[in-house]
Amino acid sequence: MKPIQVTRSSMPAFEEYMEEIKVLWESHWLTNMGEKHKLLEAELTHYLNTPNVTLFTNGHTALECAIAALNLTGEVITTPFTFASTTHAIVRNGLKPVFCDINENDYTLDVNKLEMLITDQTSAIIPVHVYGNICNVNEIERIAKKFNLKVIYDAAHAFGITVNGEGVANFGDASMFSFHATKVFNTIEGGAVTFRNPNLRKVLNDLKNFGITGPESVEYVGGNAKMNEFQAAMGICNLRHIDDEIMKRKAVVRRYRENLSGIKGIKLCQIQLGVKSNNSYFPVVFEDYKLNRDEIYELLKEHHIIARKYFYPLTNSIDCYKDRFNSNDTPVAKYIAERVLTLPLYADLALEDVDRICEIIIECQPNKKEYLIIPNELGRTVSNKIIINS
Numbered sequence: 001m002k003p004i005q006v007t008r009s010s011m012p013a014f015e016e017y018m019e020e021i022k023v024l025w026e027s028h029w030l031t032n033m034g035e036k037h038k039l040l041e042a043e044l045t046h047y048l049n050t051p052n053v054t055l056f057t058n059g060h061t062a063l064e065c066a067i068a069a070l071n072l073t074g075e076v077i078t079t080p081f082t083f084a085s086t087t088h089a090i091v092r093n094g095l096k097p098v099f100c101d102i103n104e105n106d107y108t109l110d111v112n113k114l115e116m117l118i119t120d121q122t123s124a125i126i127p128v129h130v131y132g133n134i135c136n137v138n139e140i141e142r143i144a145k146k147f148n149l150k151v152i153y154d155a156a157h158a159f160g161i162t163v164n165g166e167g168v169a170n171f172g173d174a175s176m177f178s179f180h181a182t183k184v185f186n187t188i189e190g191g192a193v194t195f196r197n198p199n200l201r202k203v204l205n206d207l208k209n210f211g212i213t214g215p216e217s218v219e220y221v222g223g224n225a226k227m228n229e230f231q232a233a234m235g236i237c238n239l240r241h242i243d244d245e246i247m248k249r250k251a252v253v254r255r256y257r258e259n260l261s262g263i264k265g266i267k268l269c270q271i272q273l274g275v276k277s278n279n280s281y282f283p284v285v286f287e288d289y290k291l292n293r294d295e296i297y298e299l300l301k302e303h304h305i306i307a308r309k310y311f312y313p314l315t316n317s318i319d320c321y322k323d324r325f326n327s328n329d330t331p332v333a334k335y336i337a338e339r340v341l342t343l344p345l346y347a348d349l350a351l352e353d354v355d356r357i358c359e360i361i362i363e364c365q366p367n368k369k370e371y372l373i374i375p376n377e378l379g380r381t382v383s384n385k386i387i388i389n390s
């Protein structure tokens with residue numbers, strides 16, 4: 001049986017992509033803000049329903065540039081329950097991450113623990129809409145205003161989500177989106193920054209192009225973070241199908257919920273009121289369940305189903321930071337990270353496969369087809385793994 005991976009990249013039909021890139025053989029314009037780049041930027045401005053979008057070669061450098069563009073200093077309050085990228089972007093800008101705990105309902109920043117972390121060094125808050133769960137944006141905005149802090153959302157998981165009709169890209173001073181191959185919407189690799197103050201456009205555009213501001217002037221210490229035409233063309237194609245893809249994901253998520261709701265020891269994310277989800281991830285928390293998270297992970301693997309321990313380990317305990325931070329300072333994040341598993345989810349995941357995954361989780365039985373029970377010399381039985389099915 002073919003293994004089921006945690007995700008599978010969405011792709012347009014081969015012919016559709018070929019058609020889209022054909023003109024590049026006429027123009028010979030492959031990167032540096034070409035026609036495809038311009039078109040995708042305009043289309044995303046429309047799709048995300050936000051005034052200001054600028055594209056990047058990936059989400060991580062987009063976040064690094066957003067931080068640089070907002071001139072942050074000193075300390076930045078953030079979450080450890082995220083991909084390494086969020087913390088790295090802060091540290092690589094020479095800033096100090098200060099880790100705030102998460103709440104136990106949707107795993108976003110616990111706004112009740114936020115204010116006590118603010119010092120006279122704090123310049124910003126970088127929360128994460130983790131799994132596409134939307135942060136308490138109103139409370140974060142209120143606190144940011146009160147202490148004169150900037151807010152940049154890591155919205156890598158939140159593409160296209162709306163909250164009471166408002167596009168998620170409109171919260172905070174800026175948001176970063178990732179268009180990596182594994183995300184709901186992809187440009188192979190890619191990303192974008194959306195931002196409130198239109199004056200940021202120029203500096204963001206300069207930062208992604210070596211800080212070059214004119215034919216003979218380089219005003220910033222920029223990098224190279226430009227999205228190329230092939231990436232943009234992939235985005236233009238994928239954007240045509242995005243609503244359909246999200247709808248298919250929704251059916252998968254609904255099936256998971258039907259199968260796994262109400263089972264003792266299995267906790268699913270609360271559905272957020274007013275939020276139109278993009279169904280990007282399906283995290284499950286195993287709390288005093290028959291098997292623990294690591295055992296479920298191994299069991300699924302034995303059945304050739306690859307889940308992911310997102311987000312374990314926390315970024316405040318990954319190798320490069322563990323000597324500087326203590327994950328006991330964020331106890332809820334630590335608790336969830338030790339128990340959470342994100343299950344396979346992509347548009348074309350068959351509902352029968354969802355049922356099978358759930359059945360394995362519910363029954364906790366090893367993959368019998370692959371086990372042959374043979375007696376050992378002492379008369380006891382041991383199980384040797386011999387693959388007898390295909």
Ligand SMILES: *Cc1c(COP(=O)(O)O)cnc(C)c1O
Pocket residue numbers: 058059060061082083085086128154156157177178179180189190191
């Ligand atoms: C994917 C991801 C990123 C990085 O985006 P890339 O496009 O892969 O560089 C950052 N933060 C989070 C939470 C992510 O999941």
